[in-house]
Amino acid sequence: MDFSRWHSRRSAVPRLDRLAEKTNVNELNATQSRLLALLAIALFGYIVVYEFPSPREVDDGAERLVVPGLNPATVSRVEYASTNKLLAAELREQRWQLVKPVPYTANETVINSLLAVCAKLRTDQTIPADDARRLSDFGLDPPRGILKLFQGQEAFELRVGAISPLNDKLYLQSAGEESVMVVDAGLMEQLPTRPDGWRRPYLMDLKNLSYDQVEIRNSRMTIRLAKATNAWQIVQPPPPKRGDTSGINQLLESWQQWPVFSFVSDDPGIALEQFGLDKPQFRLAFAQGTNEVFSIQFGGSPSNMPHTVFARLSGSSNIVLAASQHAQHLNEHYWYFCDPSLIKRYPDSAFDRIEVKGPEDFTLVRQTNGIWRAEDEFETRMDPQLMEHFVNQLTSLEAVELAREVVTDHAEFGLDKPLHSYRIFKSGTNLNGGATNQLVAGIDFGKSEVDRTFARRHDENAVYVVERGALLGLPQSLFQIQSVIVWNFTTNEVQSVGIANAKTNQLMIRKEGGRWFKRISEKEDEEFPKLETHAIEEGVNRLGLLQAIRWVGRGNARFNAYGINQSSDRITVYLQLPGAEKPVGRTIIFGRKPKGRGPYATFYDPKFKDWIVFEFPAGLYKEYIVPHFILKSE
Structure with missing residues (x-):
């Protein structure tokens, strides 16, 4: 048998099969390609027909x-x-x-x-x-x-x-x-995609609500705010109290934007216990007169969302999940809503006279040019900046606490005989043409306890608590707000300058042409070098224009606290004033120098017939006083 022919015939079969398979794949690919092409043509036709307008289908x-x-x-x-x-x-x-x-x-x-x-x-x-x-x-x-x-x-x-x-x-x-x-x-x-798509996503809409009263109920009390003539009052608990109108209005404005995160239920019959609304923590209501127009009850918070709170709105019985940050105001004491100001901020035109009573009584009057002067024999002029600071401090005083609303005996708080009193008036004329002063506002200060002081408004029975620092920030003596000008003279009025300390002294004489000499003896003077003469002349000129950086104290009782004693450096300027028979001396005594500031210094003020301590300008002290007017220790 010829096995080679049989083998060749057997081998030919697979080759024919593979050829058939290849032919079928090619035909399948061609069919798919024709199908995809037809789909692409169909899609293009769809877009042409439906996505792009034809001339007959578009109107103008x-x-x-x-x-x-x-x-x-x-x-x-x-x-x-x-x-x-x-x-x-x-x-x-x-x-x-x-x-x-x-x-x-x-x-x-x-x-x-x-x-x-x-x-x-x-x-x-x-x-x-x-x-x-x-x-x-x-x-x-x-x-x-x-x-x-x-x-x-x-x-x-x-x-x-x-x-x-x-x-x-x-x-x-x-x-x-x-x-x-x-x-x-x-x-x-x-278009809305949810049933609450058209709801306002805030808890309340106060701008479109007519109301003149707000009631807050919490576990401690019921607080009722009433508005009249654009001012809020706290009418409950009684007696009525001044409301913080600005603060309350800001709070109401913030409530206008109280966000709602989700609308939980509109079912009026839903069980309230699951939301903590069966026994609400707070209730907020708005009324017009005696008619309640809107209210909200606040319950608990979801355990996984502590920054939220369930709230139930009146009328529609909606239960919503709102931000809890605003709800904290509903748990405040009624004092939170009271006006803490003791003397409100008045415009300058509202008053022109201030009376201060205490350890030192004094009265200030504003002139027509706006300058404040004291009603004393010197008509002492006040420093404009210090006076502005005083008025701002006085008219921005705020209580930090209400000590007692109804007081039968103010002696308990030291207010039967106040330690300090401040009154502001508006001057005018009465029916007979005589001068009169109308009281605008006033405040009395009583006894102090550690860091707080009791105070009372002139028109209220209540006693308030203020920070003791607020009282200490008010001037209690006229010198504290007087003009900061210490001296005012020219070099031509200077005859000589004496400088001294506990061990030695020296007299410097000014002669014609601004030449300066050192007194050696009664018959001999030694002229200073030219450069030093110019420095001494400039130093004296600046002393003639001396202004205090700040007033520190009055009297010599606390000289030691400021480093002022018998061994202190001192400067005495002798002036030949018109009409004076002999030179008049003006003396400054220097004390210790705090770090980063000018030294303490004192001078005798004839207005107060007392020594006044002040802060000396650091630059003048360093550049002129130390090099030329302080005697060196031997």
Whole structure:
């Protein structure tokens, strides 16, 4: 047998099979390619037909508007129905109110934006009725939603269909029309996707609520605020107290933006225990006169969201989950809402006289040029900056605590005979033409306890607590606010300057032409070198214009505290004043120098007939006094 031929025949079979398989694969690939090509042509045709307008399908002018004649300003009702839910809002008293699914304040921004978009909405393409017989192809059978806009006697209805394949167009159909419009898909961003989509996402809308009273209930007390003539009062608990009008208004303004994170339930019969609302922690109510117009109850917080709190709104029985940060104000003591100011900030025109009584009594009067002067024999002029600081401190005094509201004996607080009193007046004339001073405001200070002092307004019985530092910041002596000018003379009035310390002294004589000499003996003077003469002359000139950096104290009782003693350096300037028979001496004594500041110094003030301690200018002391007017220790 010829096995080679048999083997060749057997080997030929597989080769034929492989050839058949290759042929089948090629035919399959060709079929798939033709199918894909047909699909691409079909998609291109779809896009050409439905995504791009043809000349016969596009109209010009107003007819291209989807809702011609729509005026957002005259729309009175908006409805949107989709998948077993209906949202409806009505315009009531110029504001939008949600009426379905439950009564609630509507989100006006969202609704007005929807109306604005609808009024300007234009169709890019209109698909004729013949080409739109199968509405399901456009998501319109049934529609995903129906939008109704009510304007006067008209009602516009838009049926919302599917998004186009490129996700940039939306199919719409007007009620009564068989054609389909193609519009910008951005309209979908204006339509609600949740039942609470049109609700205002805040707890309350106080700007559109008429009220003149606010009531807060917490576990400790009931607080009632009442507003009259643009000012708030705390009327409960009695007696009535001044309210912090500015602070209360700011608080109400913040409540306007009290955020709601979720709308939990609209079921009025839901069990309240799960929300901690069966026994609310707080209750906040608003009333107009005796009629309550709105209230909120606050319960507990979810264990996984401690920054939130459940709240139940009156009227609609809505339960919402709101931010808890604002609720902390509802647990405050009534003092939190009181006006802490003891003398309010008055304009300059409201007063022109200040009387101070205490260890030193003095009266200040503002002149027509705005300068304050004391009513004393010298008509002492006040420093403008120190006086401004004094007035600001006085008219910004605030209590930190209410010690007692009704006081029968002020002696307990040292206020029967106040230690310090401040009164501000407005000068005028009476019916007879005589001068009179009308009391504007006043405050008395009693005894102090550690870091606090008791105080009382002139027009109230209550006793307040102020920080002791606030009292110490007010001037209690006239010198503390007088003009900071220490000396005022010219070099031509200077005859000589004496400098001394505990061990030695020296006299410097000024002669014609501003030449300076050192006194050696009664008959001999030695002229200073030219450069030193110029320095001494400039130093004396600056002493003649000397101003205190700040007033520190009065009297010599605490000289040691300032380093002023018998061994201190001192300068005496002898002036030849007009009409004086002999030179008049003016002396400054220097004390210790605090780090980073000028040295303490003192001079005798004839107005007060006492020594006044002040801070000497550091620059003048370093540049001129130390090199030329301080005797060196031997």
